[in-house]
Amino acid sequence: MPGPSHDSVRDDRPTLEAVAARAGVSRATVSRVVNGGAGVRKPLVDQVRKAVEELGYVPNHAARTLVTRRNGAVAVIIDEPEFRIFSDPFFSQQIRGISRELTLHDSQLVLLLVEGSGDFDQVARYLAGGHVDGVLAFSLHTDDELPAIIRRFHVPTVYGGRPGLPGAASELAVPYVDCDNRGGAAEAVRHLVALGRRRIAHIAGPRDQTSALDRIDGYRDVLPDADPTLLADGDFTVEGGARAMAELLDRHPGLDAVFAANDLMASGALRVLRERGRGVPDEVALVGFDDMMSIAEATEPPLTTVRQDVEGMGRLMVRMLMNRLNGEAGGDEQASVITPTELVRRASA
Numbered sequence: 627m628p629g630p631s632h633d634s635v636r637d638d639r640p641t642l643e644a645v646a647a648r649a650g651v652s653r654a655t656v657s658r659v660v661n662g663g664a665g666v667r668k669p670l671v672d673q674v675r676k677a678v679e680e681l682g683y684v685p686n687h688a689a690r691t692l693v694t695r696r697n698g699a700v701a702v703i704i705d706e707p708e709f710r711i712f713s714d715p716f717f718s719q720q721i722r723g724i725s726r727e728l729t730l731h732d733s734q735l736v737l738l739l740v741e742g743s744g745d746f747d748q749v750a751r752y753l754a755g756g757h758v759d760g761v762l763a764f765s766l767h768t769d770d771e772l773p774a775i776i777r778r779f780h781v782p783t784v785y786g787g788r789p790g791l792p793g794a795a796s797e798l799a800v801p802y803v804d805c806d807n808r809g810g811a812a813e814a815v816r817h818l819v820a821l822g823r824r825r826i827a828h829i830a831g832p833r834d835q836t837s838a839l840d841r842i843d844g845y846r847d848v849l850p851d852a853d854p855t856l857l858a859d860g861d862f863t864v865e866g867g868a869r870a871m872a873e874l875l876d877r878h879p880g881l882d883a884v885f886a887a888n889d890l891m892a893s894g895a896l897r898v899l900r901e902r903g904r905g906v907p908d909e910v911a912l913v914g915f916d917d918m919m920s921i922a923e924a925t926e927p928p929l930t931t932v933r934q935d936v937e938g939m940g941r942l943m944v945r946m947l948m949n950r951l952n953g954e955a956g957g958d959e960q961a962s963v964i965t966p967t968e969l970v971r972r973a974s975a
Contacts, residue, residue, distance in 0.1 A: 639683075639684065640681040640682060640683040640684075641683075642656050642657060642660070642683075644681060644683070645660075645674065645677045645678055645681055645683050646677075648677035648680065648681060649670075649673040649674045649676070649677035650673065651670055651673060651674060655670060655674065656674050656677075659671050659674040659675065660674070660678070660683075697756070697757060697758055697759050698732060698733050698734060698759070699733060699734045699735075699736050699757065699758045699759060700724075700728055700733055700734070700735060700736065700758055700759060700760050700761070700762060700944070700947065701736045701737075701738055701752070701753070701757075701758040701760070701761045701762070701781075702721065702724055702735055702736065702737050702738065702761075702762045702763075703738045703739075703740065703749060703761060703762070703763045703764075703772060704717065704737070704738075704739055704740065704763075704764060704765050705740040705763075705765050705766055705767060705770055705772060706739070706740070706765045707739075707741050708739055708741060710862075710863070711739060713863075714862070714863075714890060715918045715920050715921065716888070716916055716918060716936055717765075719918070719936040719937045719940070720764065720786065720936050720937070720939065720940040721735070721737070721940065722937055722940070723936065723937035723938060723939065723940025723941040723944075724762060724940040724941070724943065724944055726937075726941065727940065727941040727944035727945060728944055731944065731948050733759070733948075736757070736758055738752065740772070743771070746771045746772065746775060749772070749775060750775045750778070750779070753775065753776070753779045753781050754779055758781070759782070759951055760781060760782040760783060760784075760947045760950070760951055761776055761781050761782070761783040761784075761947075762783070762784055762785075762786065762940075762943050762944065762947060763776070763783060763784075763785050763786065764785060764786025764787050764943075765786070765787065765835070766785065766787060766789060766790055766835070766836075767790065767832075767834040767835055768790040768834045768835070768836075769834065770790070773789060776800075782800075782947060782950045782951055783800045783947075784800060784801055784802065784803065784943045784944075784946045784947045784950070785800060785801070785802035785803070786802065786803055786804070786939065786940070786943055787802060787803075787804050787835070787836060787837055788802055788804045788836045788837075788840075788962075789802060789836070790834070790835065790836045790839075801946055801950075801961055801962045801963070802962045802963075803939050803942050803943045803946065803962065803963045803965065804836075804837070804939075804962070804963075804964055804965070805934035805935075805939065805964065805965045805966070805967050806964050806965065806966055806967050807836075807837050807840035807841050807844065807967075808840040808841070808843050808844040808847070809844065809966075809967060810841075810844065810915065810932040810934065810967030810968075810969075811840070811841040811842075811843070811844025811845055811847075811885065811887075811915065811932070812844040812845070812847045812848050813844075813932065813967070813969050814844075814885050814913045814915065814931075814932050814969060815828075815844065815845050815847075815848040815849060815885055815913075816848050817913065817930070817969055817971075817975065818883040818885060818911055818913060818975060819848065819849075821883070821911055821975065823882045823883035823911055824882060825856065825878060825880055825881040825882050825883065826849060826852070826856065826881070826882070826883040826884070826885065827856040827857065827858065827874045827878065827881050827883070827884045827885070828841075828842065828845045828852075828856065828857045828858075828884070828885050828886075828887070829858055829859075829860045829867055829870040829871065829874070829884060829885070829886040829887060829891050829892075829895060830842050830857060830858070830859050830860060830870075830887050831860060831861070831862045831887040831888060831891070832859075832860075832861055832862065833859065837887075838862075838887055841887045841915065842857070842887075845857070845885060853878075855877050855878070856874070856877075856878060856881065858870035858871075858873045858874050860886070860887065860891045860894075862887070862888050862890060862891060863890055863891070863894070864890050864891070864893055864894040864897075865894060866890075866891055866894065867886055867890060867891025867892060867893065867894030867895045868894035868895065868897055868898045869894075870891065870894075870895070871884065871894065871895035871898040871899065872898050875898070875899075875902055875904075881910065882909065882910055882911065883910060883911040883912070883913075883975070884910060884911070884912050884913070885913045885915075886912070886913070886914050886915065887915055888914060888915050888916050889914040889915065889916045889917070889918045889921040889922055889929060889931055890918075890921065891914070892912055892913070892914030892915075892921075892925075892929055892931070892974075893914075893921050893925055893929070895912060896912060896925055896929075896974070899912070906927060906974055907927065907973065907974050907975050911930075911974065911975035912929065912930070912974040912975055913929075913930045913931060913932070913969075913974070913975045914929050914930070914931035914932070915931060915932045915934075916931060916932070916933070916934060916936070917931045917932065917933035917934070917970050922970070922972065923972075925974070927972065927973035927974050928972035928973050928974065929972055929974045930969070930970065930971050930972045930973070930974045930975040931969075931970055931972070932967050932968070932969055932970070933967060933968045933969075933970045934965065934967050935965060938965070939965055942963060942965070946963070
């Protein structure tokens with residue numbers, strides 16, 4: 627059977643020339659309006675947009691990329707297994723903030739998850755292909771390969787969270803957005819001290835992440851002489867918090883307060899305290915970190931916690947990246963932002 631003729635497969639989509647003819651302007655003027663260029667008077671912009679709508683013109687993405695040298699896409703790379711991404715509300719809030727802000731900049735979100743070491747090769751190939759204008763990377767670990775990959779391909783990047791390698795911020799020459807993890811943790815522990823609690827334990831996050839290390843430091847800032855065995859390691863999950871709480875109760879049955887490094891671990895700790903017959907807050911006061919509303923307001927009792935503006939931090943990361951892409955970062959391109967935290971008091975402490 628013969629193949630279709632060239633005439634039968636011709637592209638009948640409206641062209642820039644057709645839009646220009648309908649609007650009564652030059653092709654160059656249409657191109658500037660469609661690609662967001664400056665220097666076109668508003669009446670002409672309105673004429674072009676009206677012609678675009680009447681003709682149903684759809685810009686050719688490949689051609690637009692040649693003109694603007696932009697792909698209209700940003701990679702969000704999260705170095706966590708899939709089950710963490712879709713079970714921890716922290717990530718959904720961060721991604722929601724990023725997505726909403728990218729929409730305002732007419733850019734798409736491309737989500738890349740790193741499940742294991744093999745995925746770094748896949749990420750490297752994707753970045754090498756030039757598919758995205760920039761990268762937003764968060765949940766990094768201290769032995770992460772991602773910073774080196776980004777540096778190799780010179781992709782404009784903003785990190786979510788302080789990079790963990792020694793001297794990483796200056797070495798990578800990229801900004802980051804983080805909350806005041808250390809100060810927020812210290813405020814949580816000071817609150818427990820003010821309640822008269824004297825045996826205050828800490829359930830820490832993974833020690834290969836700077837947020838967990840900073841929160842440990844905040845705990846120790848207030849309690850420098852605390853018994854080291856009052857600190858137990860979790861993994862930022864409900865089950866990790868439950869395991870750590872059980873260890874702490876076995877070691878210190880008389881503890882009277884717990885600061886957990888995130889709300890998920892605090893909810894796991896609360897479950898174990900209930901199973902062991904320990905009243906909260908009468909016998910054991912409990913404070914979390916993050917203020918994930920779906921967790922903190924759903925526990926019984928509702929959770930006292932340290933609030934960070936997770937969605938706002940995601941939006942801020944996008945704005946910083948767009949400034950870099952547009953050459954608007956100013957004289958100090960490496961400037962990073964530490965956002966404030968706030969203790970939200972509920973019934974658990």
